[in-house]
Amino acid sequence: MQSLREYLNAAPDLVYQALDLATAGFYVCPISDPSGAGQVREARSADANSCGRLTDVFFSKRAFASLGRPIPDNDLWQTWVSLIHPEDRQRVVDEIKHAMNQTSATVLIEYRLLRDDGSYRFTRESGKTVRPDQLGRTCYLGVLSDIDRQVEFERRLIRQNHDTQTILDTIPTCIWVKDEHSRIERINRAAAEGTGLPPEQIVGKLTRDVYPTEAKRFEETDATIMQGDMVRAVPEKLVHRDGSFRNMLIDKYKLQCDADSRARILVVGSDVTELVSTQRAMAKSEALFRTMFDSSPIGMLLVGNDGMIRLANERCQAMFGYQDGDLINHSIEQLVPLSSRGAHRRHRDTFSSVPEGRRRGDIRHLPAVRKDGSKFVVDVWLTNVSVDNQVMTLASVSDVTEQANTETRLKLAVEVGNVGFWETDPNTGRVELSPQALRQMGITEPITDVQGFLDRLHPDDREATLKAFDDHVRGDLPIYEAVFRLLHVDGDYRWVISRGICIRDDDGVAQPAVGFHIDITEQQEMKLELERSNQDLDRFAYIASHDLKAPLRGIQNIVGWLKEDLDDQADPDIDDHLRLLTTQADRMNRLLDDLLQYARIGRESVAVQDVDLAKTVPELFQFISPPPHIRLEIPGDLPTFQTARAPLEQVIRNLFTNAVQHAGSQNDRIEFDCRRDGEFYCFRVRDWGKGVPAEYHEKVFQLFQSITPRDRQSGTGLGLALVRRLVEQAGGRAWVESPQDGGAAFGFTWPVKYRV
Incomplete structure (x- = not known):
């Protein structure tokens, strides 16, 4: 029997007509010369590299006619290339060049060609290099197909799929579409997010690969729906990749359409996590309410709009003298004295009309009656609550009989x-x-x-x-x-x-x-009198200090004149008397100054400013002119803070003076220390003198008190009294210690934040 190839070889025009009818045309491009097999590859390569400008190309009529164009008289290849869409042109030329260099491989090229009306047609070109026996040379054959409708259909299908997926992704319900083998073909965003994987890692996979833990249950219900049975509201858990899960109710449906004989499974999952949590919270809240209600230390009542008692805790029943359950379904009015029941009923009706959660009419000192008829006094706090969609009143009741009696007595005491x-x-x-x-x-x-x-x-x-x-x-x-x-x-x-x-x-x-x-008339008059007394004291102290200082200055002047008159002729006794007189006059002068300062403490305003103790403390020590052999030791971390500079410097200066006076000839150092103790700084001035006996620890801070005999005192006896008064005025305290290794340590506290 003659084969089709043999038949078509005998009638080559029939092949041409068949190609032209079955396609959108074709073309043939010779790419080698029959001069010799050894030159075929070189010629093919040369033609391929110049395929952008070929002249020996043959097109069927349908190739151009399908575009609404006639076949040009010349430059067929250049005209054809110009019809290719500019965005596709280089790619098509490169792929044809590549095909010309292949021996038998078939290439598929899709591109757009320009129609006569200005629109572009999607075309698929099937190309192959062939070597017909009759020609004795290699040719490139390009067969063209019109795929415009196919592309439009694919685009429409893509748009439909995109629109369908968009709609599915906007639905908060989780949706899966599976085939009969439980392979996931489609999934919406909610289901993918609940799984914890992007959709592209889920679509195309079997259920057991995506949900290995739940796969057995999922596949069993898949088989159930494929058998025609219903799967509705099945509780399941959708486990996330991070281990968390969502509570779901799963419905499954069998999908069947005429266009596709394969059945599919539609899985719809409703997220009920919040609902389950709410139900659990409500149950927990109800249990908590009942526990709190029953165990409350005060009486609790739940009363309906009809005035009937729905609940009463044990404390409330005991308060009114009833046994367990005796108050339930009885009127609230039976707990009120007969004379007050009408007013109570009106108040209850008014309160019941208030919206839920509003507190109104908390009742203080309400008369109440026990089961045995005895009366007492209660305070009641009312709140409207919703129970089973009904507004009820929650009442908290406290027995305040004793408090009411106390308030009555207090009222009488206040009036008196x-x-x-x-x-x-x-x-x-x-x-x-x-x-x-x-x-x-x-x-x-x-x-x-x-x-x-x-x-x-x-x-x-x-x-x-x-x-x-x-x-x-x-x-x-x-x-x-x-x-x-x-x-x-x-x-x-x-x-x-x-x-x-x-x-x-x-x-x-x-x-x-x-x-x-x-x-406060009496107190105010006493305050005014005290202010007048303080003013008088200030005037007296000022006048007294000046009047007393005048004779002292006279004595000092007379002593000076006597020394000048006597020159060096006075005997030693007279010099001693004059020196003693000068010393006593100086001491009396300092005494008057200290008395004036002591009287003014607390009655003069002080300025708060930055004080750098690392700089101030050495300056204060040098100010008292200590003996050359005594040195001051201070730590390297003394603070800087805002405080009243003048009183603090006075305290430190007085303690330095006291330490130097009692240091003795053998003591060569004085130690100053500071540490933070909460809201205070704790200061300490330490010397290694003869110390202060324990029985004098308080006495030394009193006016004119000293452990040094009076005839050997160089101070006024007011220095430490001023220290304590100034420290206490600032809110601190002052004290003295006797260290075991000798000497004395005077300490005081000073606020970190000074309050004026």
């Missing part, structure tokens, strides 16, 4: 005493004063508004008093406090200190303010 209470509403100007507050002004007629109160307030005190109250109402001050004068009925003004606080609602809006007045 000198404390008056007041209440005022900053929004309306209403004022209410207790009887004692009125008695402080000697009146009985009530004052009901702010103006009535201002009429009795001293004109000089009104501005400061009103400002202090307004600052507190605005929230600038935590409490209101003012000292002012109120006009008494006898025409005199009484000094009063007033303190109070403004009550605020849940929104922070100021409500009535309450407070008290205390008559």
Whole structure:
């Protein structure tokens, strides 16, 4: 039987017609000369390298006709190349050149060709180098196919897949699509994120490869759905790669369509993690509420809108004298005295209408009645709560009978005493004063508004008093406090200190303010008298120091004149007497200075400034002019801090002076030390003199006290008294120690932050 190849060889025109009908045309490009086999490769290479400018190329009519163009008369290859889309042109030429260098490999090239109407057609070229026996030379054959519709279909399919995936990715529910072998073909973003892998690492894999731990259960339900059974609301866990998991409810559906005979599985997973957590939290909250309710140290009641008791804890039942469960489903009114039940019922109805969570009408000192009929007093705090979609009232009840009795006694004591209470509403100007507050002004007629109160307030005190109250109402001050004068009925003004606080609602809006007045007239008069006495003392100390110093200066001048008159002719006794007189006059002068300084401590303002102790301490030591053989030892880390320089320098200078005076001829050093102790610096001045016996540790800080005999004293006896007074004025303390190795150590504390 004749083969198709033999038949077509006998009728070559039939091959041409078949190619032209079955394709979008073809072309043939000879790439070697029949002059010799040895030259084929060289010729082929040369033609291939110049294929961008070939002239010996043959195109079928359909190649150009399918583009709506006639076959050009010349330059066929250049015209053909110019029709290739500019973005594809170089790639196509390079691939054809590569194909020409191959012996038998078939190449597939896809590119766009320009139609006559200006549009581009997607074309697939199947190319191959062939060597027909009849020609005796190698040719490149390019067969063209129109794939425009195929490309458009593929694009539409890609868009549809993209749109479908976009829709799936916007759904918060987890979605998987599998084949009958549990291979995952599609997954949405929610499911991929829940798995902890990007979609490209999931799609195409078997379920057991992605979810190895849960694979057996997943595949069993896959088989169930493929058999036609339902899989609905199956609880599962979607395990993340990091070990965390989400609680899921899984539904599975069998997908079947006419276009594809293969059945698929649609898996829909609803994330119920929050729901499960909420349910657990609600159960835990309910258990916690019941535990707290039953174990509360105060009485607890849960009352419905109908006034019936739903729950009562053990403490509440014992408080009212009932046994376990006796109060349940009984009216709340039976716990209130008969005379108060009507008012209580109205109050309960009003409170029940308040939205859930609002606190209203907390009741203080409510009369209550026990089961045996005995009465007592309770405080009640009410809160509306939602139970099973019903608004109920949660009441906390405390027995305050003893407290109420105490408050009654306290009220009587206050009325008898000198404390008056007041209440005022900053929004309306209403004022209410207790009887004692009125008695402080000697009146009985009530004052009901702010103006009535201002009429009795001293004109000089009104501005400061009103400002202090307004600052507190605005929230600038935590409490209101003012000292002012109120006009008494006898025409005199009484000094009063007033303190109070403004009550605020849940929104922070100021409500009535309450407070008290205390008559401090006697204290204020004593304070004024003390201030006058201090002023008199200051004037006396100043005048006395100057008046007493005048005769001393006269004595010193006379001694000087006597020395000049006597020249060197006085006998030794007279020189000793004059020297002693000069020494005593100098000591008396220093004594007057120290007395004046001692009297002024605490009554003069001091400046706070930076003090560098590493620089200041050596300067103070040199200021007292110590003997040359005594040196000062200080640590290398003395602090710099802000404090009152003058009193601190006075303390250190006095301690240095005291140490040098008692050092003795054998002592060659004085030690100064400092360490931080919380909010204070602890200073220490140590000498190696004769020391201070333990029985004198307190005595040496008293005025004019010294362990040195008076006739041998060079000081005034006020140095250490000044030290203690200045240190205590600063908030510290001063002391003396007797070290075991001899000498004395004077210590004092000084605040790190000095308060003026």
